[in-house]
Amino acid sequence: QQQVKQSPQSLIVQKGGISIINCAYENTAFDYFPWYQQFPGKGPALLIAIRPDVSEKKEGRFTISFNKSAKQFSLHIMDSQPGDSATYFCAAHHGGSQGNLIFGKGTKLSVKP
């Protein structure tokens, strides 16, 4: 119940295309869902986050879609660029805990020019 399942494991998209990464969870106590972006040799960095009372959040080319009833959320990267090539992690925060996040296994995105 503490897991966050992320798919796909890897993704190749052409420049200008849409990248879609999906995550699913079981625990309804999760109350905050961030996405992190990680470049090689660097630590993960917060990209965008959403709370379960909102169905969609958009920041520039990045959009999170959230389906509370299905317990699923996804990251959409519009007009994907080679600079977006990185590993993306979804995560969930447990409302009853004091601060830790549960991370998905990550998706390695490659955007081809």
Add this chain to the structure above:
Amino acid sequence: DAGVIQSPRHEVTEMGQEVTLRCKPISGHDYLFWYRQTMMRGLELLIYFNNNVPIDDSGMPEDRFSAKMPNASFSTLKIQPSEPRDSAVYFCASSAFSRRQPQHFGDGTRLSIL
């Protein structure tokens, strides 16, 4: 602004040796997290602190692992004795206040145990 600072960036040592990883969190952050990242298991939370007190160490794999936070600006993760299966990238992260605040990660320590 200085981010989370980890040292060393790379560590190569022989099996059985003691390894000490260091972390300086962002000033003013009162949560500190230690993670381990491997290809097989992804990003795993090892332990986290709130106001220098360990809150949850259930992710620490074995008694060979220990972590301390003697003050608000410094934490260590020790492995003694080290084993080849401990090879991974270890990240430290910090966050302000409490839940739902972004975690700011350091650039990690790449640990190789021969």
